[in-house]
Amino acid sequence: MPSPCIQVVVALPLWHAFDYRVTPAEYARLHIGMRVRVPFGRRLVTALVTALHASSDGVAHDRRAIDAILDDEAVLTPSLLELAHFAADYYRHPLGDVLFQTLPVLLRQGDSAQIPPELRWYETALGRLGQPELLRTAPRQRRAWQALREEPEGLSPQLAQVLDITMRDLRALEKRGYAEQKEIIPAAPPLCGLAESALPASAEQAHARDSVLADSGFQVSLLMGVTGSGKTEVYLQIIEHLLERGRQALVLVPEISLTPQTLQRFRQRFLCPVLALHSGLSDRERLRAWQQARAGHVGIVVGTRSALFTPLPRLGVIIVDEEHDPSFKQGEGFRYHARDLAVVRARLEQIPIVLGSATPALESLHNAERGRYRLLRLQQRSNRHPPPALHLLDLRHQTLHEGVAESVLARLQQHLDAAHQVLVFLNRRGYAPVLLCHDCGWRLPCPRCSTTPVWHRRLGRVICHHCGIRQPLPQRCAACGSQDLRPLGIGTEKLQEMLAQRFPHYPLWRIDRDSIRSPRELEHTLQSIHRHEPGILLGTQMLAKGHHFAAVTLVVIVDIDAALFASDFRALERCAQLVIQVAGRAGRGDHPGEVLLQTHCSDHPLLQTLVSAGYESFAAALLDERAAMGLPPFGHQALLIAQGRDGEQAQAYLAALAQDLPAAIAPFGAMPAPIERKAGDFRAHLLLQSPSRQALHAALTTLQQRMHEVRPGQLRCWIDVDPQDLS
Ligand code: ADP
Numbered sequence: 032m033p034s035p036c037i038q039v040v041v042a043l044p045l046w047h048a049f050d051y052r053v054t055p056a057e058y059a060r061l062h063i064g065m066r067v068r069v070p071f072g073r074r075l076v077t078a079l080v081t082a083l084h085a086s087s088d089g090v091a092h093d094r095r096a097i098d099a100i101l102d103d104e105a106v107l108t109p110s111l112l113e114l115a116h117f118a119a120d121y122y123r124h125p126l127g128d129v130l131f132q133t134l135p136v137l138l139r140q141g142d143s144a145q146i147p148p149e150l151r152w153y154e155t156a157l158g159r160l161g162q163p164e165l166l167r168t169a170p171r172q173r174r175a176w177q178a179l180r181e182e183p184e185g186l187s188p189q190l191a192q193v194l195d196i197t198m199r200d201l202r203a204l205e206k207r208g209y210a211e212q213k214e215i216i217p218a219a220p221p222l223c224g225l226a227e228s229a230l231p232a233s234a235e236q237a238h239a240r241d242s243v244l245a246d247s248g249f250q251v252s253l254l255m256g257v258t259g260s261g262k263t264e265v266y267l268q269i270i271e272h273l274l275e276r277g278r279q280a281l282v283l284v285p286e287i288s289l290t291p292q293t294l295q296r297f298r299q300r301f302l303c304p305v306l307a308l309h310s311g312l313s314d315r316e317r318l319r320a321w322q323q324a325r326a327g328h329v330g331i332v333v334g335t336r337s338a339l340f341t342p343l344p345r346l347g348v349i350i351v352d353e354e355h356d357p358s359f360k361q362g363e364g365f366r367y368h369a370r371d372l373a374v375v376r377a378r379l380e381q382i383p384i385v386l387g388s389a390t391p392a393l394e395s396l397h398n399a400e401r402g403r404y405r406l407l408r409l410q411q412r413s414n415r416h417p418p419p420a421l422h423l424l425d426l427r428h429q430t431l432h433e434g435v436a437e438s439v440l441a442r443l444q445q446h447l448d449a450a451h452q453v454l455v456f457l458n459r460r461g462y463a464p465v466l467l468c469h470d471c472g473w474r475l476p477c478p479r480c481s482t483t484p485v486w487h488r489r490l491g492r493v494i495c496h497h498c499g500i501r502q503p504l505p506q507r508c509a510a511c512g513s514q515d516l517r518p519l520g521i522g523t524e525k526l527q528e529m530l531a532q533r534f535p536h537y538p539l540w541r542i543d544r545d546s547i548r549s550p551r552e553l554e555h556t557l558q559s560i561h562r563h564e565p566g567i568l569l570g571t572q573m574l575a576k577g578h579h580f581a582a583v584t585l586v587v588i589v590d591i592d593a594a595l596f597a598s599d600f601r602a603l604e605r606c607a608q609l610v611i612q613v614a615g616r617a618g619r620g621d622h623p624g625e626v627l628l629q630t631h632c633s634d635h636p637l638l639q640t641l642v643s644a645g646y647e648s649f650a651a652a653l654l655d656e657r658a659a660m661g662l663p664p665f666g667h668q669a670l671l672i673a674q675g676r677d678g679e680q681a682q683a684y685l686a687a688l689a690q691d692l693p694a695a696i697a698p699f700g701a702m703p704a705p706i707e708r709k710a711g712d713f714r715a716h717l718l719l720q721s722p723s724r725q726a727l728h729a730a731l732t733t734l735q736q737r738m739h740e741v742r743p744g745q746l747r748c749w750i751d752v753d754p755q756d757l758s
Pocket residue numbers: 230231232233236256257258259260261262263264413414579
């Protein structure tokens with residue numbers, strides 16, 4: 032007798048699905064996308080249903096039976112389910128792991144997907160008949176009773192607390208028969224309405240807003256607006272109108288910019304709940320947020336990368352702010368790009384999507400050029416000042432103080448004298464990136480990586496920024512025994528020391544991952560900066576993004592030369608984006624800004640283009656270079672990585688895979704990775720490139736098959752599709 036069976040995936044990086052037997056009654060209740068609990072090995076695990084078979088051809092009887100059904104309906108909306116399937120295929124990652132990564136961790140452990148019912152207090156029929164005088168001698172009870180009368184929707188625990196009504200008061204009323212507790216599912220709050228009115232939009236802003244609002248289905252808009260041009264205001268106004276139409280909004284921001292400032296702007300503007308999803312949430316908070324979103328109780332979700340997978344039943348628009356930011360690509364495990372998947376989600380949901388940036392990724396500019404994306408521009412700053420001018424400062428023959436030219440320090444003094452703030456940008460943490468023996472030239476290596484660790488003077492430690500290992504500062508050179516070890520190069524800590532000595536009478540705020548450990552700390556520092564006293568802001572890219580420093584008039588970019596000669600073909604693009612973003616912090620208030628870019632290579636042609644003609648011309652020139660070399664976005668790439676104790680084995684394994692590739696695929700390697708050793712393991716790379724995405728993916732399918740068949744011994748192997756990090 033054929034019996035129904037289901038196919039499920041589990042939250043493990045396994046490549047296959049598993050079949051289980053179900054009863055006809057269970058079968059009738061089940062849908063694709065629901066969770067079930069199944070026996071797996073000797074454990075019970077949570078699994079997701081991916082297929083249903085009404086009658087399996089006689090195999091079902093030797094399948095194991097499921098243990099329980101965990102949901103009444105699918106936890107994933109149809110479009111999110113489809114998105115996960117697409118992502119698993121495209122990024123070559125096991126479906127089970129992808130599906131469960133789109134869900135809060137607690138759902139993996141079997142928690143409910145529903146908003147938990149809330150216990151509220153109500154007045155009883157008897158209470159309604161009672162006379163307040165009855166409680167003359169019990170004023171607290173009387174107050175509680177009064178509060179129940181004023182809350183026909185029930186008194187929630189939160190409100191009781193605000194009103195200073197205790198459990199004891201309510202229990203006493205309950206005893207009298209005047210109050211009772213009931214479980215209710217809170218109703219969805221209204222999702223529209225403004226708490227403050229929108230700013231009067233400029234003509235450019237209005238055009239951008241109205242273009243997006245006129246879209247009736249899927250359409251990608253690239254909103255390219257100079258820094259300070261009011262992109263956020265455009266987002267806010269688009270969202271305002273969509274909320275009025277009963278739709279919801281999803282806003283993705285880079286990891287670093289989910290600052291209190293960003294969130295505050297959304298919360299200040301709208302009356303509806305704005306949900307913030309970031310890495311600081313506990314598992315419980317994350318589940319709660321997910322439940323609220325899925326139930327349609329939130330109007331707006333603002334979050335980092337993984338917020339892309341938030342279920343929103345009436346999603347009306349997706350916004351990706353700072354779309355060029357590298358943090359949208361996940362670097363581990365399921366290596367997806369949240370911006371690219373956001374475009375896929377918008378297409379599946381048939382809604383508009385806005386990619387915003389002052390410095391769009393070359394990929395996005397290329398898509399706009401080809402007419403796939405609509406380009407919307409904001410060319411004016413909202414304060415009417417032109418964006419700050421960039422000046423190259425040639426360092427050759429200059430007197431330097433920890434890498435900063437004397438003339439630059441003098442300029443700093445002038446801005447401070449005028450009671451303005453200055454921002455000094457150096458994208459390197461710590462005191463010095465290399466510890467060098469002055470007698471023999473030996474450099475302190477990381478014991479686990481093929482890199483040099485960074486000296487953090489204040490901590491008294493040498494820390495590897497690749498594997499995180501900390502060592503005490505060595506007293507002697509390991510090669511010649513000399514005690515003359517000297518720091519080489521400059522980090523923010525060393526720069527801080529110099530600036531504090533040079534400008535002792537001004538506050539100095541250092542902002543990097545070592546000096547700022549939590550969003551709270553960042554908020555404190557930002558508040559101190561916003562008090563607008565003259566002073567110096569010093570920091571890494573943590574300073575670059577999203578912040579609005581009204582008093583900053585001078586920005587100094589200390590060192591860009593490393594990026595000009597880096598082996599990674601994206602280094603120059605990243606460098607230019609960072610330069611423009613950092614530069615954009617200048618002159619946002621009442622006074623115009625000025626930006627000094629220190630370099631030893633002031634005649635570098637692309638650098639000159641960036642400075643004299645701006646980011647767009649720079650990007651066009653860089654795109655020409657990429658086209659000539661077949662690099663992304665003209666070619667498509669996938670990186671195969673093999674990692675293990677034995678570097679030769681890793682390389683040999685990839686070299687074998689690289690044989691018999693079709694002609695449309697150009698292989699680079701197999702070769703040792705640029706950072707050959709990381710955290711004790713050797714790493715080999717095989718980079719595949721093809722002008723045809725289709726051809727590349729066909730080849731990947733074959734390669735993946737071979738990788739499953741030929742077990743690579745002690746090696747870990749994976750594929751990174753559209754790799755962003757080639758180190
Ligand atoms: P961007 O995101 O493009 O860098 P923001 O949206 O942060 O720019 O805007 C920069 C500043 O300009 C903010 O202080 C914002 O309040 C202000 N602003 C934006 N649009 C307008 C407008 N239409 N009228 C007045 N001020 C505006």
